[in-house]
Amino acid sequence: MIRWRGHLELVLSRYARKPVERDVRYLLWMTLYQVGFMKKAHYHVVKEAVEYARNEKGKFVAGFVNAVLRRYVSDRETRVVSPAGAVRQAFPKWLADRWTLRFGADETDRLLELSNREPEFTLRVDTRRLTIDRAIETLTADGIEVRRGRLSPSALTVDRLTPVLKGTLFKEGFVSVQGEASQLAGMAVAAAGGTTVLDACTGSATKTKQVREMCPWSRVISMDNSMKRLLLSSLSDNIVCADALVPPFRTGSFDTILVDAPCSSLGIVRKHPEIKWRRNEQDISRFAAMQLSLLRSLWDLVRPGGYVVYSVCSFEPEETTDVIRNLAEDKNFALENPLPFLFNKDCFLSLPHETALDGFFIARIRKL
Numbered sequence: 001m002i003r004w005r006g007h008l009e010l011v012l013s014r015y016a017r018k019p020v021e022r023d024v025r026y027l028l029w030m031t032l033y034q035v036g037f038m039k040k041a042h043y044h045v046v047k048e049a050v051e052y053a054r055n056e057k058g059k060f061v062a063g064f065v066n067a068v069l070r071r072y073v074s075d076r077e078t079r080v081v082s083p084a085g086a087v088r089q090a091f092p093k094w095l096a097d098r099w100t101l102r103f104g105a106d107e108t109d110r111l112l113e114l115s116n117r118e119p120e121f122t123l124r125v126d127t128r129r130l131t132i133d134r135a136i137e138t139l140t141a142d143g144i145e146v147r148r149g150r151l152s153p154s155a156l157t158v159d160r161l162t163p164v165l166k167g168t169l170f171k172e173g174f175v176s177v178q179g180e181a182s183q184l185a186g187m188a189v190a191a192a193g194g195t196t197v198l199d200a201c202t203g204s205a206t207k208t209k210q211v212r213e214m215c216p217w218s219r220v221i222s223m224d225n226s227m228k229r230l231l232l233s234s235l236s237d238n239i240v241c242a243d244a245l246v247p248p249f250r251t252g253s254f255d256t257i258l259v260d261a262p263c264s265s266l267g268i269v270r271k272h273p274e275i276k277w278r279r280n281e282q283d284i285s286r287f288a289a290m291q292l293s294l295l296r297s298l299w300d301l302v303r304p305g306g307y308v309v310y311s312v313c314s315f316e317p318e319e320t321t322d323v324i325r326n327l328a329e330d331k332n333f334a335l336e337n338p339l340p341f342l343f344n345k346d347c348f349l350s351l352p353h354e355t356a357l358d359g360f361f362i363a364r365i366r367k368l
Helices: 002-015 022-036 042-057 059-075 093-103 105-115 132-141 162-166 180-192 206-214 227-232 281-301 321-327
Strands: 121-125 146-148 155-158 175-177 196-199 219-224 239-241 254-260 302-312 333-336 348-350 360-367
Touching: 002 022, 002 059, 022 042, 022 059, 042 059, 093 105, 093 281, 121 132, 121 180, 132 146, 132 155, 155 180, 162 175, 175 206, 180 206, 180 254, 180 302, 180 348, 180 360, 196 206, 206 219, 206 254, 219 227, 227 239, 254 281, 281 302, 281 321, 321 360
Parallel strands: 196 219, 196 254, 219 239, 254 302
Antiparallel strands: 121 155, 121 175, 146 155, 302 360, 333 360, 348 360
């Protein structure tokens, strides 16, 4: 329902001339969604909503809810746009306008439509312990539909997640839940290599665990400014609670640093539709300034010839190519191909409507 919030609010505004209190508005959103998108029998849905309103809010509110819903049911065939036509209304105007200016109307429509679909579930297989073919066989035997990833050799997409979480492969750590674009960032770190690696913004430690699996010869240190997040990550060693803006390490301590930086997260609105309603255009510049500060504060920790892998789940220029360009104003480095399947590219940029993956950016920066 959150995906279509803008459309539902527009529909509601046609029938409610005065402000509607929050819990009644949510009730109407849910009911409008069920009638308009889930194709449920409208008489059952409307009856339940009206009865709930009567029990919780009284007769007057129940009458209002009934009137709004009955008018909607009566008008929807001629006056209310279809779900397909409502896609632009399902995004904040500033964001749709921003993408239209950048990509054009037709390409933006493709981007919005894909970003509003239900997300796919992606797994990462620990290929040191289990082959992809064997993982597919096991998951298929459990009645799960599986297909291989598009770009990551360790990725599998499944149609349902619950049976995976209940299965042996997940419980014994043979597979983890991780988006395919996110897996590519871990691959870029593994390609950079080195014996000492820092994950500077560990968060849930998804990429830390991937790098540890891919680089068992490396000492991988996980740093985050929240001890709570570090403890929830289930990492048992090499964790440091510290702020990446004031890192507690000596100059030249690391061969490779992963900076999976905080960002607008506009590349993952398909998975987290609430993000598009929480962000505003000024947030993009705010995050970009933070990302540049993080790279500058961590720069001296990398030895000469070492690497910084910079990644964000965003495809906005301010947070991606602009950050790298601004870093080049006072740091000396070379961009290197971050992933083996790229040819003549110095960074990886995933546009969801082109790759069918999350929006993502990865740069591998070699310190000169």
